[in-house]
Amino acid sequence: MDPDTELEMEPLIRVDNLVKRYAARGFGRRAPEFTAVDSISFSILPGSTLALVGESGSGKSNVALCLACLQRATAGQIWFEGRDLAALPEKELRAVRPKLQLVFQDPANSLNPRWTVGEIVAEPLLVQGRISRREQKLRAAQVLEQVGMGAEYLERRPQELSGGQRQRVAIARALILEPKLLILDEVLSALDCSIQAQIANLLVELQRARGLAYLFITHDLRMAAHLADEIAVMSGGKIVERGAAETILRESHRPETQNLPGASRVSQDSVAAAERPR
C-alpha cells in the first residue's frame, strides 16, 4: 500500500485505551482481581493486517473477545464505523457483529460435531434473519468455494475432515456474513507446517480479493512477520512494542520477541557453534 495514501485513510477500527479486568472470584483467596488487558490502543486500516504477538497470558485472546463483542470491556472505546462498540447497547451491537467475525484456534472444538459442514457454515445466516433453505445451501456452497473446498463437502461432518479442512470451514463460516474485519485467534497454531502454509496462502488471497482487514493473533513471530503489515507485541496486558513487521523482527531487543520462534532461523548452523570440544 502506498505510504501516502495510508496516512490519509481512515482506520477501519480504532481501539482506545481498552481495559479488561476480572473481578475477584471464589472464596477470597482463590482468584484475586486480575487485569487481563491494561489500557491498549491500536488501529487497523481497511484491507491491512495487524498482528498481535505475545506469550500465553499476555492478554491477546481477551482483546479478540472484546473486539468481536463477545465480551464487554471494562473501560476504553472501540471505534468502528463511527460508533463506539464498547458503549453500544446489545440491540445495536447485533447489527454490527456481522462485520466483525472471529475465527478460533481449535477447529475441533469450534465446529459442532453433530452438524454437517453446510449447516455449520450457514448457521450465521440463521441468526441474522429468515432465509430459505435453498438460499442457505447456495450461499454455503459459494463461500466454501472461496476457501477452496468443493460443494461435495456440504454434507460431510467435521470428524471426517482433516485439521486444515476444518479450519477452512471455520473461516468459511466467518466469511458468510461478508465481514469487514476478521479476527484470527491463533488459527494456525494447531496445524502442521505445510498446512499452515496453505491456510496462510488462503488468508492472503482472501484479503486481496475482498479487501478484508485482519487482526492476526499469534505467538509465532515468523508467521506474523510474513502475514502482517504491522506487528504489536503484547506482554502482561500491555503493548510493549509496535512497528512495521520487518523492523520488529530485525531490530527488536526485547526479551519477549527474542523468545518467540522465528527469532532464529531454521537453517542456522548453530550446532557447530554451540558444541566445541572443551
Added chain:
Amino acid sequence: MPVKERVRSMNKRRFEGEGIEPAHPLCWRQRVLTVRVLSGHDWLVASGLVAQHDTVTCKSELEVDLRPILEVRELCVAYGARGGGVWRALSGVSFGLAAGEILAVLGESGSGKSTLAGSLLRLLPRNARITGGEILLDGADVVRMSGVDLRRVRGSGISIVFQEPSLALHPTIRVGEQIGEVLRAHGTRSRRERAEGTRKMLSKVFSGDVERIYSSYPHELSGGQQQRVLIAQAIACEPALVVADEPTASLDTTTQREILTLFKRLRDELGIAFIFITHNPGLLAGFADRVLVLYAGKVAEVGPTHEVLRSPQHPYTQALLKCVPQVDSDEASGRKSMLPVIGGVPPSLAAVSQGCVFEPRCQDRMETCQVCEPAAAVLGGGHEVTCLKFPA
C-alpha cells in the same frame, strides 16, 4: 549399507594420552556426543565434538562407547480400522540411536510419528499391532519381550513423555507421589528412599522451590511445570533413552525453549538419549543432533541436523522446509507472498501403494517413481535418503 552391517562394524575404541587421533574413521556418525571417561572407578561424562580424522584432546584414558543403544529394524505397525480395513501406520522403519544422542523425528499428522513413540514401549491402542521388525534395546527385542520384562524395561530402560502434560498426570494424586510411584514400580520400596529419589529428580528439572512442587496437585501447576514433572517421572529411574512425543506442542514459546534446554542439560549430565518427536522444523536447530524425517510411515531422510536443514535431499523434506516462511532480512521482502505448499493430500494408509509413497505430490517425480519403491541410499557423513534420485 543396511543397518545390520553398520552395527557390526562398531565397537569400543580406545583413545590414549593427549592429542589423540581416532584409529579408524567413524562410520555413520560424525559426532561423538557423550564421551564416557573412565578414570579409576568413576565414570565422568564429558561432551565433545569429533569429526572424521579430528583430534580429541583429553586428559585421561577415554573409552568411547559407540554402540547404538537402540536399533529399530524394519518396524511395521498396522491398525485395524472399523469395517475390516488395515491401516499401515509404519512400514519398514529402521534407524539407530547412540548413547546420549538427541534424535528428532520430524513428521506431520499421519506420518506415524506417534505410533512410533508408542511402539518403542509397546504402548499401542487395542486395535494396533506390531506386524514386523525388531526394536533392539541394548540387544533385547522389545517386540518379543514378555510382559514381565516389558514392564521392567518401561521406565527404567526407556521412558516416554507425552504431549498434553495436564492429561498425562493423575488429577487427584500429588505430583511427588506420582513420581514416587515410578520409583516404587522399579524396586524402591521404602517411603523415605522414594521421597529422597523424587526430590533429587525434581531438583534436576526445577530450578527453584522443589518442596512446593513436591506436594502440589497437577492442576495447581502451570503447563510448563507439569511438563517438567512428566520429565522428572521419565528420568526417575535413569533410563538410557527417553522418547518425547511432541512435548512442547501445547506450551508457549518461552517454555518451549526452556524445555529444550532442559533436555540438553539432562543429556549432558545424565547421558540420557532423547528421541524428540515434532512437526515443527523450527525447533530443531541448535537442539537435535540428528533428524529423521517420516512420511506416511516410512523414513524419507535421516542425517545430522545442520546438514538436513541446510541441504535437504528428499523432495518432501525440501518442500516441508520451504513451507516455513523465511524472514531473513537479506532476502527480498516476501511478505504476503504465496508460500510454497506441498500439493495434494497425504496418502491413505489403507491402500498399499506401488512405487514411492510420496510420488503423487513430488516435484521431482520420474517415471520409475510410480513403479519402483526406493531404498535407503547412503550419502555419507551419516546422511541417508530414500529416494529414487539417489541409487541405493
Added chain:
Amino acid sequence: MMRFLLQRAGHAAFLLFGVSILAFLFSTLAPGNYFDEMRLNPQISAERLSALRAEYEVDRPTALRYARWAGALAHGDLGFSFAYNMPVAPLLWTRARNTLLLTGTATVLVWMLALPLGVWSAERLGRPADVALSWATAVLLIIPDLALALGLLILAVRSGWLPMGGMVSVGFGEFSVALKIRDLAWHMILPLLVLLLSALPVLLRHVRAAVAEALEAPFLRAAEGHGISRKRLLYRYALPAAAHPLIALFGLSLGTLLSGSLVVEAVMGWPGLGPFLRDAILARDLYVVIGGVLLSTLFLVAGNFAADLLLYWVDPRIRAGTGR
C-alpha cells in the same frame, strides 16, 4: 472449607424444615383422621370420642398444631401415637433400628462385591467374561424385587432351610448372645439376598462404566508407560479417578438406608420402618407418619451431605474452589 460446610448444613436444615411443613400439611389436609375410624366402632360412645378428640387437639387450627409440634420437636419429643398410645420416638427408633440392621449390612456387602467385580469387569471390557456378567446383571435388573422376594420365599418354604419370615424366632429373649446372633443372621439371609440381588446389578454397572472410562484416560496410559504394575494401575489410578459418580451413588446408598427396603420388609415380615409407616399412614396416625417421613428425609439429606464431604476430601480440584 468452613463456608462450604455451613452452606451445606444450611441447605439441609432448610430442606428438613420445608419437608416437615409439607408433611404436616398434607397429612392434616387429607380427608379424615384417626378418630373417624373410631366413629364406625359402636363400642365407643360419642362422648368418649369427643373427649379423645379434645385430648389430642385434633380440631385445633393446623398452624397451631404445627407450632406445638415443632416446639416439642425442639425438645426431642416427636409427638404421640394415636394407635399405640405411646410416644412416637421410641416406636420409630425400634423399627428404624431393625431396618438399619438389614439395609446397613446389605449396603456394606453390596459395595464390597460391586467394587472388585466392577473393576474386574472393566478390565475385561468386551471380552466373554464381561459380556456374560453384563447379561446376568441385565436379567437381574429386569426382575422386580417383589418377584425376587416372593420367589426366594417360595424356595424357603419348599426347601425348609430358611425361616419364612420375621426377624427372630420364638423365645429370642432367652437365647444366649451367640445364639441370638446366629438366629438373627439366619433370619436375615433371605431379605439380605433380595436386597443384594436388586441393588448389585445397578451398582456393578456404574462401577464398571466409571472404571472403564478411567482406564481410557491418558494418565493411565502414561503410568503404564512407566512400568507400573497392572494391579496398582487398577486400584491406585483407575478407581480413584472413577470416584465422582461412585461417591454420588454412595451418598444415595446412604440416603436410602431407611427407605429402600419397604417391599422386602413387607413380604418377608421383617419388622422394619417400612411396613410400620405404611400401617400408620392407613390409620392416619399423624405424628407417627410425620416422624417417619422426617427421619427418612434426614437420612437422605445426611447421605447427600456425606457424599459432598467425601468428594471434597477426595478431589483436590473441588477443594480448590473455582480452580484455574
